[in-house]
Structure formats: C-alpha cells, structure tokens
Amino acid sequence: MNYKLLFTRSILLLQICLSVLYFSTTNSFAHQNTLEKVKSTGVLIWGFDAEGGAPYVFHDPKHPSKLVGFEVELVAAIARELGVKVQHFQNAWDSILLSLQRGDFDIALNGIEITPDKEPSVLFTRPYYVYAEQIVVRASDNRINRPEDLRGKKVGTLYNTVAKRMLEEMGEITVNIYSGQVEPFKDLSLSRIDAVFVDLPIASYYAKPNPQLRLVGKPAGEGYYGIAVRKEDTALAEELNKIIEKLLRTGELQKIYSRWGLWNTAQEKLFLHEEPLQKYTENLPSVSEKVSPSVTKFLPTLLKGALVTVGISILSMMLAVGLGLILAITRLYGNTWLQRISTAYIEIYRGTPLLIQLYILYYGLPNIGITLSAFAAAILGLGMNYAAYEAEIYRAGIQSIPKGQTEAALSLGMSKRLALKRIILPQALRITIPPMTNDFIALFKDSSLVSVIAMVELTKSYSILASASMNFFKLGIITALLYFGMSYPLSLYARKLEKKLRLYDRNP
Amino acid sequence: MIEIHNLSKQYDNQPLFKGLHLNIAKGSVVTLIGPSGSGKSTLLRCMNGLESFQEGHISVNGQKLYGIHEQNYNKAQVHLTLKNIRRKVGMVFQQFNLFPHMTVLHNIIESPTHVLGISQAEAESNAISLLQKVHLEEKAHSYPDQLSGGEQQRVAIARSLAMKPEAMLFDEPTSSLDPEMIEEVLAVIKDLVSEGMTTVIATHEMSFASDVSTDVVFLERGEILEHGSPKDIFYNPKNDRMRAFLSRFMK
Numbered sequence: 101m102n103y104k105l106l107f108t109r110s111i112l113l114l115q116i117c118l119s120v121l122y123f124s125t126t127n128s129f130a131h132q133n134t135l136e137k138v139k140s141t142g143v144l145i146w147g148f149d150a151e152g153g154a155p156y157v158f159h160d161p162k163h164p165s166k167l168v169g170f171e172v173e174l175v176a177a178i179a180r181e182l183g184v185k186v187q188h189f190q191n192a193w194d195s196i197l198l199s200l201q202r203g204d205f206d207i208a209l210n211g212i213e214i215t216p217d218k219e220p221s222v223l224f225t226r227p228y229y230v231y232a233e234q235i236v237v238r239a240s241d242n243r244i245n246r247p248e249d250l251r252g253k254k255v256g257t258l259y260n261t262v263a264k265r266m267l268e269e270m271g272e273i274t275v276n277i278y279s280g281q282v283e284p285f286k287d288l289s290l291s292r293i294d295a296v297f298v299d300l301p302i303a304s305y306y307a308k309p310n311p312q313l314r315l316v317g318k319p320a321g322e323g324y325y326g327i328a329v330r331k332e333d334t335a336l337a338e339e340l341n342k343i344i345e346k347l348l349r350t351g352e353l354q355k356i357y358s359r360w361g362l363w364n365t366a367q368e369k370l371f372l373h374e375e376p377l378q379k380y381t382e383n384l385p386s387v388s389e390k391v392s393p394s395v396t397k398f399l400p401t402l403l404k405g406a407l408v409t410v411g412i413s414i415l416s417m418m419l420a421v422g423l424g425l426i427l428a429i430t431r432l433y434g435n436t437w438l439q440r441i442s443t444a445y446i447e448i449y450r451g452t453p454l455l456i457q458l459y460i461l462y463y464g465l466p467n468i469g470i471t472l473s474a475f476a477a478a479i480l481g482l483g484m485n486y487a488a489y490e491a492e493i494y495r496a497g498i499q500s501i502p503k504g505q506t507e508a509a510l511s512l513g514m515s516k517r518l519a520l521k522r523i524i525l526p527q528a529l530r531i532t533i534p535p536m537t538n539d540f541i542a543l544f545k546d547s548s549l550v551s552v553i554a555m556v557e558l559t560k561s562y563s564i565l566a567s568a569s570m571n572f573f574k575l576g577i578i579t580a581l582l583y584f585g586m587s588y589p590l591s592l593y594a595r596k597l598e599k600k601l602r603l604y605d606r607n608p
Numbered sequence: 609m610i611e612i613h614n615l616s617k618q619y620d621n622q623p624l625f626k627g628l629h630l631n632i633a634k635g636s637v638v639t640l641i642g643p644s645g646s647g648k649s650t651l652l653r654c655m656n657g658l659e660s661f662q663e664g665h666i667s668v669n670g671q672k673l674y675g676i677h678e679q680n681y682n683k684a685q686v687h688l689t690l691k692n693i694r695r696k697v698g699m700v701f702q703q704f705n706l707f708p709h710m711t712v713l714h715n716i717i718e719s720p721t722h723v724l725g726i727s728q729a730e731a732e733s734n735a736i737s738l739l740q741k742v743h744l745e746e747k748a749h750s751y752p753d754q755l756s757g758g759e760q761q762r763v764a765i766a767r768s769l770a771m772k773p774e775a776m777l778f779d780e781p782t783s784s785l786d787p788e789m790i791e792e793v794l795a796v797i798k799d800l801v802s803e804g805m806t807t808v809i810a811t812h813e814m815s816f817a818s819d820v821s822t823d824v825v826f827l828e829r830g831e832i833l834e835h836g837s838p839k840d841i842f843y844n845p846k847n848d849r850m851r852a853f854l855s856r857f858m859k
Contacts, residue, residue, distance in 0.1 A: 502703075502705075504701060504703050504705040505705060505707065507658055507701070507705065508699075508705035508706075508707070508764075509707075509719075510694065511656055511658065511694055511697075511698070511699040512694070512698075512719035512767065513694045513695040513724075514719060514722070518723070523718075526709050527707075527708065530709070
C-alpha cells in the first residue's frame, strides 16, 4: 500500500470538506446585496408562518394548497413592482427573525411589530399597516369593558407580541401565552380564560364571526407592522419603502385591506411616515430595560419554568407507573375482554404522537363536554402516554421471572393473585427499575411538548425569553444545563438503587 | 391417599397417558422410574394440578380433580379443589425454585403466614425447627444465592414441610445437583420417609429407590410397564424393556 498517496488523498479530501463547510456557512453573507440577488435571480423569498395565520397569511380552507391573506396579496403586489416572482418560505413565527438573519429568506413580512428591542437585529421598512390591540371577551360576560378591567383576570395573548408586554406592564394580570392564534379564542369560549388581548386584525378575523365572543373597548396601544430585512440590506429596504409608498398613493393598499375588512381611519397615518423608522416606535411601551442581556434577570423565570417541568414530570410519571402496572396485569392475567382493551390501549398510545394526544385532550375533549385545565391535560396526556410504555416494561419484567417461581408458589397453596403479589411482582419490579428510570428521564424532556397547550414550563420559558431578547445561544446553554442538572442526579440515583437491589450483589 | 383413575393426557394430539391407573396408599413410598420423557414428572405435576389432563380423574385425600373433557369438570370447582389439594400435598422441584428475593427463613414462613394465617412468631419457630431437621439452622438469614445446590434443595424441602403436608411429591430432587451433594438431600428424604410421610418420588437414583420404596413404578412412554415391590422390580424384572433400562443403570 502506498501510504504517501493515501496521505495526500486524505489531505485533499479534508480540503474539500473544509471548503464545502466554508461555502455553506458563509452562504448567507455571500450576497452582500440582497436587492441585486433578488433582481438577478428574479425571485423574492418571503418568510412567514401560515400556521393559524389568518387573516395575514394562511391556507385557504376551501383549497388547502393555496395560501391566502392580506399579506399574500401585499407581497404579490411588491413582487410585481420589483418585477420578480415570490417564493414562499414557511417558518415558525417564534423564530422568524432568527431565520431571516441566518439568510433563509430575503424578507420577513408577517405581522411583525416594529419595536425597539428588534432593532439591533434587523432593519425595518416604513410601516405597511397600523394595528392596535383589541380586547375580546365572551358575549355573555360584561365585567370587562376597557383595558383597566383586565386586572385580576386571566388574559390570553400571543407570544412575543406588544400586547403581551402591555399586559405584563399593566400588572396584576395572569397572562396565558399562546403560539397559535386559534387556541386563545377556543380557551376563551371554554371559559379557561376571561379575555383575549391581541392585534386588531386577529381579533376581527377570529372573534367577529363567532357569536359567543365580542370585541369590547377601543383599540389600545397603536403600533406598526413593518417588513423586516437583514441589517445590511439598506438598498432593499429603500426599494421596499418606495414600493409601499406607491401602493399607498395608488390606493392599491387600501383596496387590499378593505377586501379583508382591515381598512380603518387609523391607516391614514401610514401616509405620514416617509422618514426612516425610529419615530414610529417612540410612543410604544418601552421594554428595552426589561430585556437586558444579564443572565441573572432571566434566571428567576427559567427556574419557575423548571419547577413546572419538575412538577409535571413527577405527577405524570406517578400516573404512568400506576396505570402501566394495571395495564400490564390486565394484559397478562385479565379475561379476554380486559386483555383486548389493554392491548388496544397500549398499541394506540404507542402508535400515535404524544402531540396529537395532547391536542385531543385539551382542545378535542371540550367538544364532548369535558374541559380540562392545562395542568390536568398535561399530566393526563403525558401520564397516559407513558403508561403504555411502562406497561410493556412491566410485562417484560413479569415474563422474565422463571415459570418455576409461580409453580413453587402455587404448590405451596398460594392463590395466583397472592403469588403475583408476593413472589412475581417483587422480583419483576427490580428488573423494571433501570428502564423506567430511563423513561422518566425521557418523559422529563418530553414534558416540553405540553407547551402546545399553554403550559409555560422550562422550554417554553426559554423560547419566550430567547425570542424576546434574541439571546438564543446563552439562554439555550443555561436551559440545557438546567435540564441536565435535574436529570443527571436522577440517573445517578437510579444507578445506586439498581445496585442496591441487584440480586446477586448482596452483602452477606 | 392418591388415586389415579383412567388418566389420559395429550400434548397437541401427541398422546402421553392412555388410561393410566395408580393407587398410592397412605404411608407408602412410591418411586417413579423410567427413561427421560417417560412421563414421570408430568404424572407428579398432574397430581397437584400444575398440569391439566383431558380424561379420567385424580383423587387426593378425597378431593377429586377431573380431566377437562370429563362431564364432572367444573371450572369454578377446580379452583377450590386445587387449593385443598395443594395445602395437603407438598412438592419439591428439580430446580429448587426458592424465592431469590427472600431469606431462607422468609422462604419458609411465607406460605404459612399468608395462606394458613399462622402468626409470624409461630411460623418462625416452626421454621427454625424445620431448618434444624435439614441441618441448616445457621443459614436462616442467608439468601438462596448464597447456598449450595444441596443446601437450597434442603431449604425447599423444609419450605414444603412448613405447610404440614400429608404427602410429598419429589420431582427429580437430585437431578441438578453435583454428585457430592446428592447424599445430603437423599438423607433428608430418608428421614422424612422413616417418619411415615406418604411420598412419591420421580428419580434416577436406583439404589436409593430400592432402599426406601414400598412400591416402584416403571414408566415408559406414559405407560406403567411394571409396578411392584423394589425386590420384584430390581431383582426379578419381568419386562424386557425394564431389564434393558436397569442394565444401563446397574453397569
């Protein structure tokens, strides 16, 4: 074998790898001028989140493959003016600015409020819409008529929005934070919360057609939606400003908004803003001191989230361990029907995603008259799901005990039940401890899924803080450390316990 | 004490017993001998209901256990019958089957306290005297995995005796023991026999069988080929296959 050749070849390979890596990581910076790139490729890549995104951008319920919404029409008009085509880029709303910075798309246009805390990271165009925050209550409820009445109430809002900050600054309000726009209105009609406080377009679209809900009070806290571009794309921002101006003057913007029932007198203010943006944000509630990057300020919120995570994990694991044992025993020793029921339970719970199970528990069950609190739904959802896995662990443990043990017990006059309780289970449980601890650690991490049903646990706390401060890295490390700090002692303890219980390792 | 009447049993249409009869009188010591697979163990296991059978019945101490194809078979009744039989008939297994998560003492008192409802203190003092009987009183607080095979089997015998049985079934009690431990277990069984315990033993220990038995039963392929006193069977076998079997052991 020619070692020298091998060596030079490996070096070559390494170089190729490195250069591939280099080009792929620098991709976002390769186009210094996004405007030029858009014009030369003839494509404008638009980042948005269509999930529950009406009336901004959403999938037409009649033709689910088609995107509709006032922003779809706005972007189409912009692209037409630029003489290019639109390419869609679906991105979770929570991380839309982050993906913009990464270079996944050219513009982020999706009801993004122009606020000072976002300015260090992205550049905004002049506003394309004037929004205000609107209170929505149940039609039957007349306790709340203006923002001051929200004090002492449970209020739902969307996450990382001006409305959320306004609620927090008002104080004395229990704020329920949602990722999707549909869920707060659902929880409102189910009386899980007392009011929803969101941007007017959302309130109009979801609450106006619903006879159970009504809009109360005047819209408050006027603000602006702007198109976000990367910091260095000043040329693109200027071009977009010109186009917005043109669409305003020709009345096309008004036409689009009117079609969606969104045009109001407040939109006249759009004409006033020809200057760059800083001015639009002046009278907004200032939050910059709240989102200082100091870690110590975030820690209490994260620790509170961690406490919720621990609570949910422990309670749902207790449910899983108890229910799992019942399932395993009915599957092994029950009559035919019980066996079928527990087998079906195990297969269904293992064969469907936990996320869907949580949605059904929280948003589906109210349709048949069962309304669970988020906490109860989280524990039931996780516990019932994990019970299916624990049942199989128990079953394997029970089946691994030699048949002779049962026979000896029976021949000593024990009933089957007594033999199971005194002889088989005590031996089987020792075997199940290590895999169950593993499952507990897994459940501990899976508990982050319950954030979809408005539970603010550790992961949710992290994403709220991180998207508010754009500090994904530092906070991410801290959050990961918190998770590790909680799960590692657990696995150490499990190892100790396992050693203590091991049959062949006993002290004489 | 134990009557086996017209017993038929098959596994997946593979017949084992075809109308087998056997009477075991109170106080008798019956050894079942025969090649592996002849049905010795299965016959023992049928006697205390660890194996079911299709036809015939087994009567233990007046309690009748019917084959599952018999008219008198009654699922609810079987439960009670088995309970009564198992309380009166102890069984010792080839693999000892001690409970590994309990000490020797707890192995012995488990059933008396939980099944018979005897007080802990009484059960423990009984257990200690039983352990003395099998010469293992110093091992009361050991766990089964700390004992040799012979010691484990002696504990298993003590555990069965703690239920104060009227008969004992031994399923090849020395077959998984090292040769040097066989004697200590056989000695314990001999003691038991000398006290008049009704005993049925499946075994390959021919000299032991000839020593202690009142009756020897030679089984082959589920059939009783010879049944008689040890003297008749070992010194005057009538059946050719019996002779062939013995010659392999007497070499």
